Amino acid sequence: MCGITGIFDSRGGREIDRRLLVAMTDRIAHRGPDGSGYHLDDGIGLGHRRLAIIDLHSGDQPLYSEDRKIAVVFNGEIYTYRALRAELEGLGYRFRTDSDTETIVYAWREWGASCVERLRGMFAIALWDADRETLFLARDRLGKKPIYYTLTEDGRLLFASELKSLLLDPAVRREIDREAVENYLAYGYIPDPQTIYRGIRKLPPATTLCWRRGEPMPKPVRYWKPSFVEQPYRDSGEAEAELVSRFREAVDIRRVSDVPIGAFLSGGVDSSAVVAMMAGLQEEPVNTFSIGFSQREFDESEYAAAHAARYHTNHVAEVVEAERFDLVDRLAGIYDEPFADASALPTFVVSELARRHVKVVLSGDGGDEVFAGYDRYLWHRREEALRRCLPDAVRRPLFGLAGRMYPKIDWAPRWMRAKTTLQELGMDAVGGYFQAVSVLNDEMRAGVQSVAFRRDLGGYGAAELLRGHMGEAGTDDPLAQVQYADLMTWLPGDILVKVDRASMANSLETRAPLLDHELIDWACGLPGDLKLAGGEGKHVLKHAMEPYVSDDILYRPKMGFSMPLARWFRGPLRERLRAAVTSEALSDSGLFDMARLRRLVDQHQSGQRDHHAALWSILMFESFIRSVHESSPLEGRAGMQEKLSA
Template sequence: MCAIAGLFYPATPKPVDPARITAMTDVMAHRGPDGSGVWTAPGVGLGHRRLSIIDLAGGAQPMASADGALTVTFNGEIYNFAQVRAELEERGAQFATNSDTEVLLHGWQAWGPALLDRLNGMFAFALHDARAQSLFLARDRLGVKPLHYVELSDGGVAFASELKGLVAHPLLRRSVDPAAIEDFMALGYVPDDACIVAGVRKLAAGHYLHLQRGKAIPAPARWWDVDFSRRARGSVRDLQAELTEHLRAAVRSRMVADVPLGAFLSGGVDSSAVVALMAEASGQAVKTCTIGFDETGYDERSHAQAIADRFATDHRVRTVAADDFALIDTLAHAFDEPFADASALATYRVCELAREQVTVALSGDGADEALAGYRRYRFHRAEERVRGLLPEHLRASVFGTLGGWYPKADWAPQQFRAKTTLLALGDSGGAAYARSVGVTSPALRIALYADGMRRGLGAYRGEDRYIATMASAPARDGLDAAQYADFKHWLPGDILTKVDRTSMAVSLEAREPLLDHRLIEFAATLPASLRIRGGQGKWLMKKAMEPWLPRDILYRPKMGFVTPVSAWFRGRLSGEAAGLARSPILATWFDPKAIERLASDHTLARAEHGRTLWQLLMLDRALGRMFV
């Protein structure tokens, strides 16, 4: 795993100072502590920081073709590089290294952009073609690896793995995009189609950008998408067997490394499945690690230990306090943009633990999105059935009225919080689902914003992208559309950003076998009844794993990394909550008095605003680092 950065001048080949590229890569040294390199030519410069994983002696970058016509800087892993290499060698290609990077050079010579279709991996790379006078930027199908880019005032296009790499360039104009603040307050992260720094863009998952000298900067082109509009045929037994083989292949392909390898083990279905299949494929004990909490309601150590015992793994556990919020500033630095998924604290800790013994760790991320594992999918599917029973105007009238009348009861058990459900039934499926994945409601955000922020935003709302994506999704039903939207927004913006930044912060490569694109493409064709059945999400995956995992692991309630931020703001962080109203940074966009009331209502337990306070705290810290 690595960091990449560079510059390209589309209009005219201006000289590129190597020191400028070095500065952009050096601020990302945590992503690649094992080596660095810079290459420049008229109008172009490429930089690289290396975390050595494959071909430790021969994979230095930027890497050039034998004739010097092509140069590439690459972040990621190509899991099927041996197969692609064999195909290229049959065509006459001669390789000088054993690295997956060289496959990109020969692959470009053979197929051009169609090379991407042959790759199975996680990647972001920049490839310069001297003959065509072009720079080709590409990102993997699901967006596992990040890539930011911006057009500078001198006409150059700069790119970098992390935002801090662009900020290191002196011509980047640092100003906040207010729409990105709205996006963050709505969703808890700045999505992949936005950036907190105005003018900066993120190359979308499954897209490439082909810059050519003498031509205008084009829009990125999509080279892959997931399709929920088709349905697989076959018996449950046959589909279960096919899913099992996809799972096996995905795990085995991600076990190739020339450095120590292990796995995160939470004791949930997904990480347990990955560990089980790793143990099946490995001749040695799998190295696993678990983070435990000193508070019973948040602790899964016993479940993880049961799996470790079952598969005789080399297991390590570390316990952290439930009020382990000492990483706030560390995370603000790692993420650059504001990021309010508080489980990043625990994810950082488990990455930290893993890095003590391994350089590569497999995770269980992705199965919830692919196979409908989140509880919100079950709720959405049930609500969609009800919506189908009544005409839209009648639903809006009946359920909207009941929802407005029903009292809000944040204090009550989930099954008694009917207000949210009634309002959701009165709205469209897209609008209701967008609210379900959100953090701070539109009404509360508007109440918190300063007058100028409200006027500037106008009718724009962060949830709009979800509604639009679901409306145009290649989908057969509402569940399909919700999962598709999560693949476009939630997965790259939250889950994969969290894993990438926390793992790279400690120079650990995290791999997600359950996001193998072949597995994702197959899962998208499964009938909804095989994704959700009998109140169980990921139903077919759980059936497939029954030969490996005990039922009390497969069918216990999902827990995940839960962080008690609400309790923190009524305890040791109560002073931080009150201090948010005095922040000169937040005062640019928020009403200090509104924040003061919000903090007071929460700390005195008059209302529940823990997640919004956490958002404001992380926004304040992130903007303070980036813009002050």
């Protein structure tokens, strides 16, 4: 696992400023504390920070072809690189290292941009081919590893693993993208390919960018998408057996490492399943890591401990106070843009714990998206069945009126919060699902946005993002449509961003077997009734795991990795929250109705309403404005300008 940076002169062979490239690379030293390396030639510069995992002695980067015409820097792991290497050796290529990175060099030479279709793993790749005068950027299928990029007015393409590196160049503009803010307020993260800044983009998952010098900048090309065309199965037992086989293999290939590895163990279904598979594949005990909380309603540590005891793991657990408020402002610097998933806090803490013992961990990320584990999938499927039974002319006015009249009961369980369900039933499928996943719904977003901000949006609404993805899912099945949308938005924009930044801030590599693309290709073809059955999500996964994971873990209510935000905002974070909604930084942004924000705080802190999710989003945005947008980048840019002028 590593960090990559680069500067490409698209117009010619101007000299690359080494000082800028080194500064950009050093800015992400946490991603690779074991070493650095650079490639500079006319019009191209590549930078690399290394976290040594495979081939510790000869795997330094940049790594070159034998004739040094091709240079590559790479963040990630190619798990099947030995089989790919054997294939390339059969075609006449000679290898000098035992690094997975070298397979990328010769795969490019043999197959060009289509080489990514042969890579099984997680990766962000930057490759320079001197003979073709071509820069090649590629990102893995699910978007586990990031690439940010921007094109300056003088024709230079800057790219890096984290946005913070790009902000060091004084030529990079930092104009906040209004549509990105609208999406952030709706979803709690900024979906690909947007960033918070208009001129900086993320290379989307499963895409490549292949740019030959002197030609116009190309659009990213997509090379993979999940398909939800159902495959027939004789019975659920057949699917369960195949799932175990495929899952075990996905775990097995992710154990390749020349350093100690372990696993996160939360006590939930997915991480417990990963640990069970690992234990069956190795003789030595699995290293497992978990954290518990002093607040029992957020604590799963007893389940993690029981599972660790069952498999005799080397279990390291810590009980931490949820009040790690020192991390609240650190999150802005870790994520570089507004990010409102509060589980980033415990994810950082458990990564911090694991890094004291290992460099690599396996995680259970992806199980809910791939096997339909979220409650919202069940609700959407039921609501869509009702929508399809009633004509729009009847359903929309009937449920729309009922939704407006029904009182809002924030504290009640979902089944009692009929207002939300009635409102969703008054919408189409996209609108209903958008309502289910929104942090701030349409009414609340409009209420907190300033008049000028709404005018600048020009009618754009965040639901358009979901509408586009659900429309391209290639299926009429309502469950498959929302799973596809989540794989395109929620997974790469929230879940994988959260884990990558929190773990890499601690120089820890995470691997997710449930996000193996071959496993996903197979799982997407499963009938929906194998994923959701009898009101139970992840049905096929849970039943397949019954020999390996206790029923207490498989069938208890889902807890998630959450924090007591509602209580924090009425207690220890009371003044911090109020300071945020009265801050000059937030007011000067011109994006918010500050009086409305203060009313939300008053309603929450008085106990009248529960706005904790919306208020956390605002708190994180204010922290970004103050700690990143106005402070750190400006200091970094000023310092860099001084160096460049020296």
